[in-house]
Amino acid sequence: MSALLDIAGLEVFYGDFQALFGVSMSVPRSGATALVGANGAGKTTLLRAIAGAQPCASGTVSYDGANITAAPPHRRISRGIALVPEGRKLFPSLTVEENIQVGAAAAASDAWPLERIYGAFPLIAKRRRQRASTLSGGEQQAVAIARALAAAPTLLLLDEISLGLAPRVVEELYQTLSGLRSAGATLVIVEQDLRRAMDACDDLVCLLEGRVALAARVADVSRDEVVAAYFGEGRS
Amino acid sequence: MPALEVSDVAKSYGSMPVFTSVSLAVAAGEAVGIVGPNGAGQTTLLDLLSGTGRCDAGRVLLQGKDVTRLPPPLRARMGLGRTFQVPRPLGDLTVFENALVGATRAAGLRGRQAQQVACDALTLTGMAGHANARSGSLRLLDRKRLELARALAMRPRVLLLDEIAGGLSDPETEALITTIRTVNEAGTAIIWVEHVLRVLIAVVTRLVCLAGGEVIADGAPSEVLASDEVRTAFLGGGVL
Amino acid sequence: MNWVNAVIQGMLLGGQYALIACGLSLAFGVMRIVNLAHGDLAVCGAYLGLVLSSALGVPVWVTLPLLLPAAFAAGVALQLLLLGRALRHGVLAPVLVTFGLSVMIENLLQVAATSDPRGLNAGSLALASFHLGGGITVSWLFLTAFLTACAVLSGLQLALSRTSWGRKVRATADDLDTARLVGIRVRPVFATVAGTAVATAALAGVFIGTIGTFDPLAGTNTLIFAFEAVVIGGIGSLWGTLAGGMALGITQVVVGVVNQSYAVLAVHLLFLAVLTVRPGGLFTSHQAEIGEARGVGALG
Numbered sequence: 001m002s003a004l005l006d007i008a009g010l011e012v013f014y015g016d017f018q019a020l021f022g023v024s025m026s027v028p029r030s031g032a033t034a035l036v037g038a039n040g041a042g043k044t045t046l047l048r049a050i051a052g053a054q055p056c057a058s059g060t061v062s063y064d065g066a067n068i069t070a071a072p073p074h075r076r077i078s079r080g081i082a083l084v085p086e087g088r089k090l091f092p093s094l095t096v097e098e099n100i101q102v103g104a105a106a107a108a109s110d111a112w113p114l115e116r117i118y119g120a121f122p123l124i125a126k127r128r129r130q131r132a133s134t135l136s137g138g139e140q141q142a143v144a145i146a147r148a149l150a151a152a153p154t155l156l157l158l159d160e161i162s163l164g165l166a167p168r169v170v171e172e173l174y175q176t177l178s179g180l181r182s183a184g185a186t187l188v189i190v191e192q193d194l195r196r197a198m199d200a201c202d203d204l205v206c207l208l209e210g211r212v213a214l215a216a217r218v219a220d221v222s223r224d225e226v227v228a229a230y231f232g233e234g235r236s
Numbered sequence: 237m238p239a240l241e242v243s244d245v246a247k248s249y250g251s252m253p254v255f256t257s258v259s260l261a262v263a264a265g266e267a268v269g270i271v272g273p274n275g276a277g278q279t280t281l282l283d284l285l286s287g288t289g290r291c292d293a294g295r296v297l298l299q300g301k302d303v304t305r306l307p308p309p310l311r312a313r314m315g316l317g318r319t320f321q322v323p324r325p326l327g328d329l330t331v332f333e334n335a336l337v338g339a340t341r342a343a344g345l346r347g348r349q350a351q352q353v354a355c356d357a358l359t360l361t362g363m364a365g366h367a368n369a370r371s372g373s374l375r376l377l378d379r380k381r382l383e384l385a386r387a388l389a390m391r392p393r394v395l396l397l398d399e400i401a402g403g404l405s406d407p408e409t410e411a412l413i414t415t416i417r418t419v420n421e422a423g424t425a426i427i428w429v430e431h432v433l434r435v436l437i438a439v440v441t442r443l444v445c446l447a448g449g450e451v452i453a454d455g456a457p458s459e460v461l462a463s464d465e466v467r468t469a470f471l472g473g474g475v476l
Numbered sequence: 477m478n479w480v481n482a483v484i485q486g487m488l489l490g491g492q493y494a495l496i497a498c499g500l501s502l503a504f505g506v507m508r509i510v511n512l513a514h515g516d517l518a519v520c521g522a523y524l525g526l527v528l529s530s531a532l533g534v535p536v537w538v539t540l541p542l543l544l545p546a547a548f549a550a551g552v553a554l555q556l557l558l559l560g561r562a563l564r565h566g567v568l569a570p571v572l573v574t575f576g577l578s579v580m581i582e583n584l585l586q587v588a589a590t591s592d593p594r595g596l597n598a599g600s601l602a603l604a605s606f607h608l609g610g611g612i613t614v615s616w617l618f619l620t621a622f623l624t625a626c627a628v629l630s631g632l633q634l635a636l637s638r639t640s641w642g643r644k645v646r647a648t649a650d651d652l653d654t655a656r657l658v659g660i661r662v663r664p665v666f667a668t669v670a671g672t673a674v675a676t677a678a679l680a681g682v683f684i685g686t687i688g689t690f691d692p693l694a695g696t697n698t699l700i701f702a703f704e705a706v707v708i709g710g711i712g713s714l715w716g717t718l719a720g721g722m723a724l725g726i727t728q729v730v731v732g733v734v735n736q737s738y739a740v741l742a743v744h745l746l747f748l749a750v751l752t753v754r755p756g757g758l759f760t761s762h763q764a765e766i767g768e769a770r771g772v773g774a775l776g
Contacts, residue, residue: 016376017403038470039274040402040431053657077659089654091647101640102647106659151659163274192274193472209432210403227471231461232434 002065004029004186005050005081005155010059012045019045021210022059027155027203032177032187034197034218037207038230043190044086046207047157050188051083052076063155074106082153086160086190088144092133096124096143099132103147111152120176121146138169145176156180159190174200194226208232237300239264239425240316240394245284245294247277254280255449257294262394267426269436269457272446273470278429279321281446282396285427286318287311299393312342317392317424321399323379327372331363331382334371338389357388360422361415377408381415388419395419397428401435413438433461445469481612482733483726488614490705490725491622492687494718496680496698497705498629499673505712506649506669509559509570513578514677515699519692520581521547521678522685523589525596535599536682543682544675551674552667560666578695585692596685621683625721628676629714636714645669649712704747710757719759 003026012020020042027033035043048054050061052073060069068076082103090099100117118125121142127135132143141161148156158177162170174196181187191197198204198218206214206229214221214229238261247254254277262268270278283289285296287308296304303311308318317338325334335354339345345353358364361381366374371382380400387395401412409432416439420426430436437443437457445453445460447469453460460466496518503509511517524546528539558577562569598617605615636642648655648665656662684690684698701724709720727746732739750758 014403018405019403021405036471038431038433040399048657051657053653073656074659074661083657085654085657089651089657091650091654093646093650094643098643098646102643102655102660103658105644106661147658160274192470195472209434227467230471233461 002029003027004031004064005188006060006062007046007050008060008062010046010049010061011057012042012049012054013057019210020049020056023207023210023212024059025205025212025215027186027188030181030184030186031203032181032189032201033203033205034201035188035190035205035207036192036194036197036226036230037213040209041207042210043207044159045210047083047159047188047190048085050157051081053083077106077151077153078108080108080152080154081157082148082151082155083157084144084148084159084161086163088140090132090140090143090147092131094132095129096132096135097128099143100146100150103150104152107151108154109152112149114150117146117149120149120179138165138173141165141169141173142176145173149180153185155186155188157188160192161189162191162193162196170196194223194230198223198226206230238262238297239266239299240285240427241297242281242285243295243297245281245291245296247280247284247289247292253449258446258449258451259294260444260451260454262425262427264393265420265423265425266442267420267440268428268442268444269440270427270429270444270446271431271433271436271460276446276469277449278446279398282318282398282427282429286316286396309342312390312392313344315391315393316396317342317387317390317394318396319380319383319387319398319400321402323376323383325371325374325379325382325386327370329371330368331371331374331385332358332367334382335363335385335389338386339391342390353391354385354389357385360388360418361385362411377404377411380404380412384415384419388424392424394425394427397426397430399430400428401430401432409435437461478611479730479733480610482730484608484612484614485618486726486729487722488618488622488725489729490718490722491618491625492680492683492721493701493705493724494721495621495625495628495683496677497702497709497717497721498625498632498714499676499680500699500702501706501709501711501714501717502632502669502676503673504706506645507559507563507666508567509563509670510574511559511673512571512574512699513581513695514574514673514702515697516578516581516585516695517547517550517674518677518681518684518698519585519690519695521681522594522596522690523585524678525682525685526594529597534597535601536596536686537599537601540679540682543678547678548671548675551671554674555667555670556663559670560663578699582692582695589692591691591693593689593691594685595689596682598686602686617683617687621687624679624683625718628679629718632672632676633714641665641668701743704743708747708750708758710759713757713759716757716759720757723758 005027008024010020010023023046037043045054049056052071060067063079063081124139124142161173189201202218204216204218205212206226241261243259244257246256272278284291287306291304295302298314298316332354335357336350339350339353358367361384363381363385366378404412413435428436428440443457443460444451445466452469453463453466500514503511524543525536525539528542529536558573559570562573601616605613607613636646644660644665647660648662705720705724706717708723709716724743728739728743731742
């Protein structure tokens, strides 16, 4: 079975600051891939490049067999890719419900109407008319994921959803993610906490200084090997 | 007497505490790296050292003198230099003129002496060949070197480096390592906040790890990175 | 000196200021575009009304179904062809571009229509007025202008808060980068906002033309009042713009009753006072925090 997402030789610059140096990776259908690495390693840049928010100097991005390298964000969303950005980035002057509704602006299908989304996130259903900026951190994170869900994605990209949240709250969010996987979604998760990343995912990619330092199935690699790749040990 | 010292500093942004109590002493000529997971406060610490930010509590001592209340320009005159994460040369000036600004404004030199110091700084950082180039037209590596040169022309005893290694290719990274090593060997103490660990440990002899608002490790780089506490801080619990 | 009459007249006048100002407020709030040609576009609306009503031999109101869509289309074209491109060069570029546009429009109008002051055919509404008692006389024209302003502002507010388009506009105003990221197509949003801004300006121009006279250079003064109304009311708040307009209008009329030569100066002094004491505007809503809503981006 071919991969859902295929990235080859991606290079991204911010001005002449090179953030990604020829990054290649594959994400299998219905799989969950963890993306780890130190600060500045390029994880957020990579997710944004997949979502179309970051132009690439070279390389290709293929989704479901189609080359989407030049496609703008709204086309990629229509094809089924949605990103939950780092820092949540909710629209502060919009209510919870409105935030979720704009997420459907370019939706791939009707698979996730409001009622179904509220079913997956009952806690935020109670706050649907509240302005998004008044919610707690965990609730805001849930709204950010809900907003991405409204686009009915087949590939969901999540950037550091556990940042600043209590462990119990993170646990609930990951339960929801596992529910999404059962519903058939493919996930790419950037996560600081290595244990959580390796528990929740089947594959792991470790970035170091804008390059792939390690790409393996979680079952095939030890934590020590991942830690070594993370810190760049054994690199000539 | 340490070249630079912070003693029991605390800092909060609004109700969010960044540090509750951090103490650190750097000896003359030493090269110290500061690492930590996302949001642990490394850049905040540099801000407190350089004077860009004000401590809520504690003291900052430069060459034994209390500079806690002094703003950055006055600390610069006393020998504290800093580079920034995004190099911002004074774009319309030439490379030489940029270095001269450091020598005249911060080191307070005049005339021939200022020019000499500026030239020396450019030579030390490998930028002498670009002396007359417009600094706005430099490539990234050279802009970083210029940042260094300008800071050096201030004749600092202590140099603060803020994530200077990002975004460079391998050969450029090697060149930067050499440059920074040369600067340190010429006698300037270095305090370096960095995420690119490989580059950091090629230069520094001591590594300090910040996490959860305090110093959790301080020692030889290989030991610090191998320590359980540090690895847990970066990668979460249950790593082992 | 009937103060109550003066205040009422001032309020009604304020409606006109609000109508000219709301397009400016919308353009800045959503797109960060300061349109220095906004006043001139209103004057263009008046001239277009003149051309249409003369050609068709009808009061200018009858031409509105033609005039407003034409103004909307002009706004869309302006955005797509000129201002959208200017924005790519930074926030200051549209200021320079619209300044140049303003000069161009004023000169073109002078060439095409000469500098003679003109008036618009308001039909039977022109001189009609009614008495409220207590010495208060209200002109139908003034009242119509005020009610139109309220209707336009309410309509815009409703559209912004209840429609899908409105949600997209508000999201784009909050955070342009994230709006693109969630799949909002920003160009059509900007184009429709620009179209709306020019259409409201043209409508305001028609009222200016019926209530008073207009000439090619009237745009500048109009822009200044519009600007002041927006700043006094608070950027990003439509109702604030109405309040700002009314503050201007009331000041102008009330001071004018005392001494006509100081009326306009008083208005500008009020503006300066608000700018000094509450630069965010008197009716700052959460929407005035546009700009602070930008999230922190991280590399890696």
